[in-house]
Amino acid sequence: xxxxxxxxxxxxxxxxxxxxxxxxxxxxxxxxxxEWPEEPDNILFDxxxxxxxxxxxxxxxxxxxxxxLVVYTLAKNITPNRFTSHLAAIQVISAAGLLPSVxxxxxxxxxxxxxxxxxxxxGPYDACLKGDKIFGKKKSIMHGREADxxxxxxxxxxxxxxxxxxxxxxxxxxxxNPVVDITxxxxxxxxxxxxxxxxxxxxxxxxxxxLCGIARGAVDLAANYANIRHQFGRQIGGFQGVAHQLADAxxxxxxxxxLTLFAAWALDTNLAEAKKAIHEAKAKASEAAVFAAERALQxxxxxxxxxEAPPHIFLRRALAGSSQFGGVHWHRCxxxxxxxxxxxxxxxxxK
Amino acid sequence: MNFSDTAELADFRKKAGNWLNHVLKxxxxxxxxxxxxxxxxxxxxxxxxxxxxxxxxxxGYGGRGLTELHTAVFNxxxxxxxxxxxxxxxxxxxxxxxxxxxxxxxxxxEYLPKILSGEDIWCQGFSEPDTGSDLAGLQTRAVATxxxxxxxxQKVWTSSGHIANKCxxxxxxxxxKSRHHGISYFLADTAHFDVRPLKMxxxxxxxxxxxxxxxFVPKNSLLGELNEGWVVAMTTLMVERSSVAFxxxxxxxxxxxxxxxxxxxxxxxxxxxxxxxxxxxESEVDAIRIGAIRGASSLAAGQTPGPEAxxxxxxxxxxxxxxxxxxxEIGGPIFQRSAINDQNFWMHKYLRARGHSIEGGxxxxxxxxxxxxxxxxxxxx
Numbered sequence: 001x002x003x004x005x006x007x008x009x010x011x012x013x014x015x016x017x018x019x020x021x022x023x024x025x026x027x028x029x030x031x032x033x034x035e036w037p038e039e040p041d042n043i044l045f046d047x048x049x050x051x052x053x054x055x056x057x058x059x060x061x062x063x064x065x066x067x068x069l070v071v072y073t074l075a076k077n078i079t080p081n082r083f084t085s086h087l088a089a090i091q092v093i094s095a096a097g098l099l100p101s102v103x104x105x106x107x108x109x110x111x112x113x114x115x116x117x118x119x120x121x122x123g124p125y126d127a128c129l130k131g132d133k134i135f136g137k138k139k140s141i142m143h144g145r146e147a148d149x150x151x152x153x154x155x156x157x158x159x160x161x162x163x164x165x166x167x168x169x170x171x172x173x174x175x176x177n178p179v180v181d182i183t184x185x186x187x188x189x190x191x192x193x194x195x196x197x198x199x200x201x202x203x204x205x206x207x208x209x210x211l212c213g214i215a216r217g218a219v220d221l222a223a224n225y226a227n228i229r230h231q232f233g234r235q236i237g238g239f240q241g242v243a244h245q246l247a248d249a250x251x252x253x254x255x256x257x258x259l260t261l262f263a264a265w266a267l268d269t270n271l272a273e274a275k276k277a278i279h280e281a282k283a284k285a286s287e288a289a290v291f292a293a294e295r296a297l298q299x300x301x302x303x304x305x306x307x308e309a310p311p312h313i314f315l316r317r318a319l320a321g322s323s324q325f326g327g328v329h330w331h332r333c334x335x336x337x338x339x340x341x342x343x344x345x346x347x348x349x350x351k
Numbered sequence: 352m353n354f355s356d357t358a359e360l361a362d363f364r365k366k367a368g369n370w371l372n373h374v375l376k377x378x379x380x381x382x383x384x385x386x387x388x389x390x391x392x393x394x395x396x397x398x399x400x401x402x403x404x405x406x407x408x409x410x411g412y413g414g415r416g417l418t419e420l421h422t423a424v425f426n427x428x429x430x431x432x433x434x435x436x437x438x439x440x441x442x443x444x445x446x447x448x449x450x451x452x453x454x455x456x457x458x459x460x461e462y463l464p465k466i467l468s469g470e471d472i473w474c475q476g477f478s479e480p481d482t483g484s485d486l487a488g489l490q491t492r493a494v495a496t497x498x499x500x501x502x503x504x505q506k507v508w509t510s511s512g513h514i515a516n517k518c519x520x521x522x523x524x525x526x527x528k529s530r531h532h533g534i535s536y537f538l539a540d541t542a543h544f545d546v547r548p549l550k551m552x553x554x555x556x557x558x559x560x561x562x563x564x565x566x567f568v569p570k571n572s573l574l575g576e577l578n579e580g581w582v583v584a585m586t587t588l589m590v591e592r593s594s595v596a597f598x599x600x601x602x603x604x605x606x607x608x609x610x611x612x613x614x615x616x617x618x619x620x621x622x623x624x625x626x627x628x629x630x631x632x633e634s635e636v637d638a639i640r641i642g643a644i645r646g647a648s649s650l651a652a653g654q655t656p657g658p659e660a661x662x663x664x665x666x667x668x669x670x671x672x673x674x675x676x677x678x679x680e681i682g683g684p685i686f687q688r689s690a691i692n693d694q695n696f697w698m699h700k701y702l703r704a705r706g707h708s709i710e711g712g713x714x715x716x717x718x719x720x721x722x723x724x725x726x727x728x729x730x731x732x
Contacts, residue, residue, distance in 0.1 A: 002353045003641075003648040009352075065352045223726040237728035240719065246726055247718035251662045258641040259634060265352050280634035332630025333623065339633055340620050343611055 003261075009069055016073040019043065023077030024221070027313050030080055031175055037080055044070075044083040045106035051087060052202075055268070056094040064091075064202065064264040068209035072257070075213025076220070078313055080176050085142040086110050088206040089151045092199030096159035098191050111147035112203060113138035113182060114325060121326035122197060123155050127184065129192075134162055134184040140170070140324065144180040152184070153196045161191040174320035176313065201278050202267060204325050208260045208278070211285035211321045215253035215292040218314040219246055222296035229301075242299055249295040252288035259284050276338045283331035286322030293318040354644055356424070363421055367428045370401060378435055384555060388438070388514065395437035395469040404443060404467045408451065412463040423597035423647050430601035441511050442466035442473035446519055448590045450538070453575040453583045462517075462538065474515035474541070476506040476561060477584065483508075484716050486521075487530040487581065491563065493522035493537065499569040500524070502539070505562050508710075512546050512559030519587060520568075525578050536580030538572045553702035591711060592660040597647060599667040600640035606674050606700060607636050613678060628677055635670040639663055658724040661717040668707035668714060675701040 005013075019040035026037045052067025053060040071084050089110035093102055102108070116139055119125045127136025134152060144150070145167055152160045165184035172179045223246055226237030236242050263281040266274035293315035297304035304311045322328065356364055374397055381390055398404050406422045408414025415421075437443060447466050450458055465471040482488040491504025502522055512518075518539045525533035545562040575583040610632070619625045642663045649657075678697050679686050689695035708714040722728040 002357075002652070003645045004652050005352065219726065223728060226728055235729050237722070237726075238731050240715070240731045243722035243726075243728045243731045244715070244718040246728070247665075247721040250721055250725060251665050254642065254659070254662050255635065255638040255666060258638045258645060261352065261645075262354055262637075262641045265354055269355075276633075277637070279630070280637055283630065284634050284638065329623075329627055332628075332634070333626040335630035335633050336626035339611060339629070340615070343615065347615075 003265075005069075009066060012066065013069055013073050016040075016070050017077075020074050020077040020079035023074070023079030024310050024313075026080050027078050027176055028310065031307065031313070040074075040079065041081050041083055042106075044081060045086070045109070047106075048083070049086075049104045049106050050090070052091065052206075053094050053099070056097075056099055063268040064205060065261065065268060067091075068205060068260060068264045071206055071209040072213040072216075072260075075210045075317075076217035078176065078214065078217055078310070078317065082109065082143045082146060084206065084210055085112065085177065086147075088112050088203035089147075091202035091206060092151050092153070092159055092196070093161070095199035095202055096193040096195035098159065098161060098193050101161065101191050108148045109143070109146055110149050110151055111141050111144045113141050113144070113150050113152045114200065115139050121330065122200065123153075125153070125155055127152065127154055129154065129158070129160070129189070130186075132188055133186040134160060134165070134189060135186060137181060137183045139181045140172075140179045141182055142177045142179050142324075144182055145169075145178065149190070150182065153200060157194045157196045159193050159196045159199060160189040162187045162189045172320065174316040176317050177320060179320075200325065201275065204278050204282050205260065205264050205267060207321055207325055208256070208263065208281040208285040211282075211289040211318065212253060212257045212260050214314055214318050214321065215249070215256060215285065215288040218289070218292040218296040218311065218318070219249045219253055221310060221314065222246055222249075222299040226299055236299070245295045246299065249288070249292040252284075252291050256281065256285040256288040276335055279331040279334045279338070282326065283328050283335065286318075286328050286331075289318035290315070290322050354641065360420060360424055363417075364424050364428060367403070367425050370403070371428055371432050371434060374401065375432055375434055380433055381435075387435070390435050391438035392469065394435040395439055398437055399467050399469065404437070405447065405463070408447060408463065412451070412459055413467045414463075418651060419594075420647055420651050422594070423643070426598050427601055430598060430605065433605070437469070438514065439466060439469050439472050441475055441515075441519075442471060442517070444594055445475060445587050445591055446473040446517070446538075448594070449519065449583060449587045450574065452586055453536075457571070458538065458574065471517045472511060472515045473517045473519060474509050474512045474559075474561075475587070476509060476518045476520040476539070477587075478506065478508045480505055480507050480560075484713055486584070487534070489521055489523060489534065491520075491522040493524050493535060493568070495524070496567070499567055499572070500537070502537070502563050502566045502568060505560065507549075507558075507560045509546075509559045509561050510557055512541070512544075512561050513548050513556070515541055517541060518544070518561075519574075520563075521580055521584055524580075531581040533578050534580040534584070535577055536574045536583040537568050538574050539566070539568050540572075543567075551703070552705070553699045555699075555703070588712070592664060593646065593650065595711065596643045596660050596663050599663060600636060600643050603636045603639055603667055603670050603674070606671055606678075606704075607632055609696075610674055610678050613681060617681060619681065625681065632670065632674050632677070635666060639667055639670065642666070658720050661712070661720045664711065665714055665717045665721075668704075671707055672704045675704045 050060045051062050052064045054063040086109050089112040116125050150162050165182045165187050168181045170179050226242050229236045260281040263277035266277045297311040300309050300311050303309045405414035406417050407419050410416045450462050479489050493500035493502045518541045520537040520539040524535040527533050543566045546559050548556040548559050550556050679701050686697045689698035
């Protein structure tokens with residue numbers, strides 16, 4: 001057992017933390033002036049484009065644990081970036097064995113098209129193939145407008161790479177991850193392969209890590225505020241009513257982060273329990289992010305209700321991420337069915 | 352990042368498992384309180400003869416000179432098999448490590464072997480009627496005599512007090528402005544303490560109150576420096592939090608296993624509400640295990656135990672309380688057919704679990720620790 005970070009990983013975290021130090025301000029600028037910052041995206045796409053692909057790409061030195069450390073650190077400061085969603089899409093491509101067709105020089109950007117109007121995260125979907133053409137409508141695709149290639153998930157474990165279909169704009173509560181709906185009316189695919197489920201599980205871990213970062217970031221944000229805001233002649237962080245709800249949020253964030261680290265490690269190690277671990281990570285990270293962001297808003301008091309203060313940005317991202325790729329309830333039921341199944345397997349074996 | 356055992360630990364785990372499978376045949380689960388005590392005594396003998404006690408203690412004091420991770424692995428294997436608890440648990444878990452880090456050579460030689468053999472049974476005399484969470488406010492006094500001290504005061508919530516012959520005793524040796532300075536830590540004999548069992552709401556008499564009326568302790572019973580017992584006490588509390596962390600997850604796992612059986616027995620496998628709760632519980636219990644592995648790994652890597660142990664303790668208390676309440680919820684009124692002294696499993700567990708958010712530092716204390724030491728918030732007391 002050596003469940004600790006290596007020195008290389010610590011250096012990586014430091015370097016990403018440096019890039020995202022002004023994340024909160026950048027997020028506020030997007031809100032006020034609708035101006036998307038070029039950094040740290042440029043540097044991330046240039047240098048980290050094949051992050052987390054050790055299993056699939058001989059050139060990559062980094063595994064999924066490394067990938068989630070970067071994603072977590074970016075999210076802690078709510079750093080606006082298109083890299084995280086790109087990274088999730090790349091994970092699906094790698095699991096489907098389609099890496100050779102990917103351009104890693106940072107120029108090509110990918111997005112992941114999964115959810116539909118009434119679909120469950122793992123399908124069945126309405127979108128389908130007719131010959132070599134794709135038909136159907138995928139919803140809430142993060143950064144879909146900027147993507148050069150769409151990674152579309154279909155039934156029967158199929159992953160399809162295609163040029164963007166018809167993009168319709170969507171107004172979304174989460175301003176840091178603009179989403180679009182994309183309709184495919186006979187787009188031709190570039191590549192097709194099996195491996196959608198395996199890929200989605202990797203993408204879900206990326207999302208869980210982002211939510212963990214949001215959760216911890218919201219706690220730190222509110223703790224800083226509780227240290228400078230005074231009422232009744234003292235810092236409000238000195239009141240247990242304030243301090244203890246942040247401690248609760250910290251515990252939730254740590255719980256989720258433990259599960260997410262384990263899930264990434266289990267996937268990297270090809271462990272049988274990886275699947276259950278991923279459902280656990282996503283369920284808990286979703287819950288923790290929303291809880292922590294709500295606590296942050298509460299600690300900010302009236303200011304938290306204004307667009308001027310940052311808690312609402314964390315809350316927006318938390319809510320959006322928690323509903324994507326399966327909500328809390330869906331993942332919990334998956335976990336429960338999994339453990340009930342292994343219990344009945346054991347019982348049947350005993351008979 | 353690696354969550355699995357090293358080859359050496361895996362081998363150790365296997366050997367421990369084999370040995371346990373062999374000896375545990377003679378130790379069936381017992382529910383009667385009186386039977387539990389004699390079984391705990393026999394179990395300690397068995398562990399000691401097998402060389403499984405004091406795993407991380409140095410060989411000179413009867414230990415095996417291995418690491419804390421080995422101890423954690425052995426405890427995990429024990430609890431997974433529903434092994435009994437050794438009678439001298441508090442000595443093994445708390446007194447031993449505290450004496451190891453603060454005791455004189457003479458004290459180590461005097462006390463450590465007897466902890467392992469079960470000749471000495473220890474209890475912890477920290478809490479008092481007027482000082483629970485606020486430990487530094489303790490009122491028990493030790494007045495110096497020519498060859499030692501005379502102690503007067505009262506202790507409460509003393510687990511194992513009724514079977515112990517030794518006590519980790521905190522008493523005030525000096526009054527002054529600083530509450531932390533002036534406390535001393537004694538290794539006291541309990542022969543002249545007046546010990547009265549307290550019955551808990553589930554009928555068990557796990558803990559006691561102790562009245563100490565002019566009891567003499569000799570000079571060599573002082574552990575650490577005179578008036579500086581607070582530092583020693585902090586070691587005991589830190590050891591308690593970190594060594595217990597690994598056991599917590601397995602205790603939680605045991606009750607969750609029971610719940611899983613209950614869900615199947617009551618044919619609730621397709622009830623969405625039950626599935627939702629089950630999924631949440633499973634995640635929490637797994638997270639406690641992963642958190643404990645992370646904590647033990649940083650300890651093994653030479654980092655000092657941090658306040659993260661408080662997060663695990665909070666999580667554990669919360670999970671076990673929620674799970675045991677949920678068992679009662681799906682059990683219905685039948686599960687509440689229980690008298691005070693009855694050993695009705697579910698009611699007994701539920702009532703016992705209410706104490707988890709109080710014992711070993713209340714939830715409120717743990718949250719304040721996290722707020723101050725992790726989140727750098729001002730003191731909120």
